[in-house]
Amino acid sequence: MKLNKALQLVLSLTAFLASSCGNEKAEGPNSTITITATTGMIADIVRNVAGEKAQVENLIGEGVDPHLYKPTSLDVKALQAADIVFYNGMKLEGKMSDVLDRIGKSGKKVIAVTDELAKDPDYALSGDDEHHPDPHVWMDVNGWKSAVNVVAAVLADYDPDNAAFYNNNADLYAADLAELNGYALDSIESIPENQRVLVTAHDAFHYMARAYGLEVRGIQGLSTESEAGVKDIEDLVDFLAERKIPAVFVESSVSDKNIKALVEGASARGHSVTIGGTLFSDAMGREGSYTGTYIGMIDHNVTTIARALGGKVPTGGMKGKLAPYEHR
Numbered sequence: 163m164k165l166n167k168a169l170q171l172v173l174s175l176t177a178f179l180a181s182s183c184g185n186e187k188a189e190g191p192n193s194t195i196t197i198t199a200t201t202g203m204i205a206d207i208v209r210n211v212a213g214e215k216a217q218v219e220n221l222i223g224e225g226v227d228p229h230l231y232k233p234t235s236l237d238v239k240a241l242q243a244a245d246i247v248f249y250n251g252m253k254l255e256g257k258m259s260d261v262l263d264r265i266g267k268s269g270k271k272v273i274a275v276t277d278e279l280a281k282d283p284d285y286a287l288s289g290d291d292e293h294h295p296d297p298h299v300w301m302d303v304n305g306w307k308s309a310v311n312v313v314a315a316v317l318a319d320y321d322p323d324n325a326a327f328y329n330n331n332a333d334l335y336a337a338d339l340a341e342l343n344g345y346a347l348d349s350i351e352s353i354p355e356n357q358r359v360l361v362t363a364h365d366a367f368h369y370m371a372r373a374y375g376l377e378v379r380g381i382q383g384l385s386t387e388s389e390a391g392v393k394d395i396e397d398l399v400d401f402l403a404e405r406k407i408p409a410v411f412v413e414s415s416v417s418d419k420n421i422k423a424l425v426e427g428a429s430a431r432g433h434s435v436t437i438g439g440t441l442f443s444d445a446m447g448r449e450g451s452y453t454g455t456y457i458g459m460i461d462h463n464v465t466t467i468a469r470a471l472g473g474k475v476p477t478g479g480m481k482g483k484l485a486p487y488e489h490r
C-alpha cells in the first residue's frame with residue numbers, strides 16, 4: 163500500500179508538472195476511457211473514481227454467481243474492446259481466468275483489484291482448501307479501500323493528465339467508505355453478544371465476520387462449485403438448535419434450497435428459525451437502485467443482519483435509503 167501511495171504521488175506530481183508546462187491535452191468526447199469490470203462492486207469503484215471520464219460495463223450482473231460464471235462471446239468482445247479490464251482476482255472468477263489471462267497477455271491492462279490485498283498476510287485468508295484464497299474481500303469495507311487505491315493508481319497511470327482528479331475522487335469515496343465502516347461496526351455491536359452469528363448459504367462472509375465481530379457459518383464452502391452434503395446441513399441444524407440462533411440468511415446469487423432445508427431441519431427439532439432476509443454476497447442489487455451500489459449493498463446487508471438477530475438499526479439503514487423490510 164505504501165508503494166501504491168508513492169506511485170500516486172509521483173503520478174500526481176507528473177500531472178502537475180505537465181499541466182504547469184502548458185502541455186495540457188484538449189479533452190474531447192473521444193477521450194472517454196472504456197473499462198470492463200467483472201463484478202458490479204468493481205464497476206462501482208470505477209464509477210466513483212473515474213466519473214464521466216470513463217464508460218464502465220460490468221459483466222456479472224444482479225443475482226449472478228461469479229464463481230460459476232462463464233463468459234459469453236459478447237463478454238469476450240467487451241473485454242477485448244476495453245482500454246482497461248478490472249477483475250477481482252483471488253480466484254473469484256473461477257471460470258473466467260483463462261480468458262482474462264489470454265487478454266492480459268495480448269498487452270492490454272488487465273488488473274486484479276486485490277493485487278495489493280492478496281500480498282497482505284492479513285487478507286489472503288484461506289478457508290477449507292489451502293489452495294483457494296478467500297476472495298470475498300469486499301465484505302470488509304476497510305479492506306476494500308485498497309481496491310479503490312488500485313483503481314485510482316491504474317487510472318492515474320493510464321491518463322496522467324487527470325491523475326489529480328482520480329486521486330481526489332478516490333479520497334472522497336474512501337471517506338464515504340469510512341462512514342459505512344463505522345455504521346457496520348455500530349450495527350453489529352448492537353446485536354446481543356450471544357446472537358452475533360451469521361448463517362448463510364456459502365462462505366462469503368469471513369472477512370465481514372472478522373471486521374465487525376460476527377461468528378460465521380456457511381453451508382457451502384468458499385466457492386459455490388462444491389455441493390453441500392447432508393452431513394453439513396445436519397451439523398448446522400444441531401448448531402442452530404444448540405445456540406438458539408433466531409435467523410438464517412439467503413443470498414441473492416445462490417440458490418436458497420440449502421437454507422430452506424436448514425429451516426425445516428431446525429423446525430423438526432423443535433427450534434424455530436426464520437429467514438432473516440436476502441443478503442447480497444457476490445453480486446449487488448438492481449442496477450440504478452441504492453442496493454445496486456457498493457455502499458447500498460453493504461448497508462442493506464448490515465442492516466438486515468442486525469435487525470434479524472436482535473440488533474438496533476434505523477429502519478432505512480445508514481442513509482434512510484433502504485426499502486422497508488419485506489420478509490422473503
Ligand SMILES: [Zn+2]
Pocket residue numbers: 229298364365366384385386443444
Ligand atoms: Zn462467493
